[in-house]
Amino acid sequence: MILEKIDQPNDIKKLNNEELHQLAEEIRRFLIEKISISGGHLASNLGVVELTMAMHLAFSLPEDKMIWDVGHQAYTHKLLTGRKAGFDELRKFGGMSGFPKRKESDCDSFDTGHSSTSISAGLGYVMARDILGCTNKVVSVIGDGALTGGMAYEALNNAGQIKTNFVIVLNDNEMSISQNVGAISKMLGNIRTASAYNELKNDVTATLAKIPVYGDRMIQKIKQTKSSLKQLVIPGMFFENMGITYLGPVDGHNIQQMVRVFREAKKVNGAVLVHVLTKKGRGYLPAERHPARFHGAEPFQIETGLPKSRRTTPNYTDVFSTIMRKLGDRDDKVVAITAAMAEGTGLKRFANMFPERFFDVGIAEEHAVTFAAGMAAAGLKPVVAVYSSFLQRAYDQVLHDVCIQNLHVVFAIDRAGLVGSDGETHQGLFDLSFLTSIPNMTILAPKNMWELSDMMKFAVNFEGPIAVRYPRGTAYQGLHDFRPPVEYGKSEIIYDEDGIVLLAAGSMVKVAEQVRQTLKEIGYNCSLVNARFLKPIDEKTISEIAKDHKLIVTLEENVINGGFGEHVLRYVNETGLDVAVRIIAIPDEYIEHGNVDLLKKEVGIDAESITKRIIADYILLGENT
Template identity: 55%
Template structure:
């Protein structure tokens, strides 16, 4: 890696002559493949934007100029070009380098992202702040065509045309979201790319803009006037032009010199510009080119075969959900399924194949997905909205105002609830109880294992009102199969009856609680173990019963403390005069960084050892605590 090794800090790329650019791109690709195949991470998107990132780094002066990476999963080359090569050895591991832009890592990571479609809004804000404070520097938003389906993008474009701030939006169009990209805008971009007629016009427009030195506002206007005289449908990027944003493109996103020229010219315009760049997802690695979906985010894999090293032996919760939904689809002809660009991630692919007319991928548009579901429910359908917990955050008002206020029968399948691991703070699903459980009329269920997940889905289909079912990432829990009380509205489940201490666990934490229960039983303690199951409404009857029979109540959940199940239980006991002790084991109110879930749990005291220690403290079992310390691991 003779060239890449010479890059130690931002702007070092500028030392290379044009003939070195392509070989450097090759070295970067090789580096990414070597490392991501070992650590796992986002691969296909990063392979696709190597040249694009290089061109930006060649044109811009960092950190004076600022790049905002939409979603941020494609920032690996940016990290390499800003001197963070070593960080790739511990990419996405606890304490290691993040897979997303992080301000603490570098002053060239100017804005943190993870959820899509935020970059243009943030870029306009930065550009405006620059104008107001007299701070120099170009602001660039890099956004993919998938992220371009998110509503915030249009709010931003609408505002950009009006504010007229100098801001360059690079539309990185690889014709893919994670799955195939969908929707009218995707079709529109596609037409620009492939239409013969457009290309003729395009080259004229490009020449006009790019080949005349010192292009100014006047020229841009002249070009636009020229375009206005051509039928709108024949002009590339008319949509943007009409919003007051200059459109340039599409250009080849693997041709570095072309991009360098274009970016330079676009920046000189000193006004809002969209540069439409066409790239290939997975470029340079044949398996990723062929299966960009699979290589969007991957676990460690064998470079030679492209096969993931760790075999999935058990079914995931997502798989259980997907399979059950398929069965319910047959039983309920009015069941419809909705995803916001995560058909494979949420396990809806099977349903989509069998019931294409009842499946809707709305793009990265969680807010629309929820209100669209509200409309479907009003029209007599039973919509199931399958969304990751952290992405559903942005649809809070739609859940409250459009679904729950009207008591509509919409089912929210809240996937990736709890810690998700290596994607880090933006993706951890640790706020959902807080943003869901206080909404009047919304029933919130957290099933303990795979069997209960399917039973909860059956319950939700029959329940006349909004229901959210939350379940975690990764392997489904197969244990406690025999303990399966029928899912009854608002009822928790007492799994084992003991005395003195009752442990109430939520969802995926029942597995951990069960492990802790078994350890304590081995140590001679008899405690009560409860599966909370319903987070909202609380099972007040059961809480009262537990209070009569126990001195200590402990709640356990993979969720932040504030707004969690534990806090609701504590509040209930306080208001009802419980004289015993209540302890909440939860995540402190903080953002949880990246790392493997087991490592994060250990750190947060949310694994079986941590829970046992906490319970022994509550039981005042000093001697055993010593043992736990010495043994460390159970």
């Protein structure tokens, strides 16, 4: 196998053309086999096999810096830098990350995970290179989807001003460009980057500049004429007008063609964008036909592409999908907004039934939130469905455009809490902390699938900013007999006994139920309260339970700093309540990738760990009283 010859960076440069084509096929087979077992990002990786190979041929790692936007498409990059063995533990706890990680390899220049960041990071590398007097090349890869993010345009605007080499690769796996336009563009691209052309252009400009009065006018006229001609035949004039040289489109599955273009791009004294056309899922028919399904695939059967295990119970996203369809049916003012995650957030059914009230704004969370604010100001009831970790990107818009005006925008926050295999960049552990700090914001968290439905109905008919946060994974179906109406700011007392009280938020109610059962079995009285509202907290109930309990234990799937527990503790301290408070939450650290149950145990929010901590605290309290 040719793949066996790749042990370290730049080994690919030892291969001939025939071996390169064979390597591409071997990489695809390897990825399909491994991801069918471990799960992971398949379609995007299959689409960039040749592109990645061409980049590794044209650049030298780790001296040159290669930055992948989002980074979920960097599996081939990891293979070509000697990490083949790591795929047996891909995305497992303690194993290789599914994203670039600087601590994992010198060839990973920047930790990524969220979209639209690679050009900014690459530009930073370029400026540092020049200031430090280095000569290495910098290349940033960004997808056509990521270009819908505003940050990418901020970076492009900045990049257009530089006079030093910076290569940007636009990985376009969706746009269709006609052959004629592509051929003309390729020809002009080759001419523009040829050394003779650049030298002639610079000589002519310098000569004309010496002519008094008329020289500058002649230069400007030539530039205007050239730009007008290019406008007719070059599809990349948008980039050209920003001051960025455009090359392409290039066949993203033709290694030799891409290598030639990359070598030309390295000669440009400025920012240069290479437009590469690729096909998501290439080489594996199920992924080609259903690229969205194989974006983040669960373990699957290679022969059919079908998941190895079928879900028999709904997850929280399914429940949200169902209630949104019903809400859309009942109220024509309800509109739904997503930032390029219609399927991931469960809005596909709403989109199919109410296309005129569904809006996918692309990877642009900031715009999504302010867009929703405008709709709310005009009298609609916008629901912004977003992953917890992606809502971080719109903090200013939530604060400035929604909450200051007290506008009725509903935030449906999916994947709140630990999400597992995608690691630090995707764990939804901060939304409680940053949302509770904002005046006018109301936050709820459901204990089970039925409460999510009830809370969404409450939220849509609420007045003012409101968020409902719920976890990734199977929706809890326990405690179904406990379903009182949702009342503003009011928690739910599920079991009431003296001694210890578990005050649990959302997903942690299930864990608290297990903890309570264990405590009861060994002789401890224990109450269980479902917080429901995380802002405002139910101060009345807290005051009441403080009268006949020695210890309040708050449980939340959020970082401890600024979370639900800290708000409860502050209230207890400020009011002088005679009760101890123990906060169970995620430590003040980033949590890496791994199985969610294992991660919970590692950070101490599993039932067994919590029970041990409570017993120790309660014994200590008993000795002190």
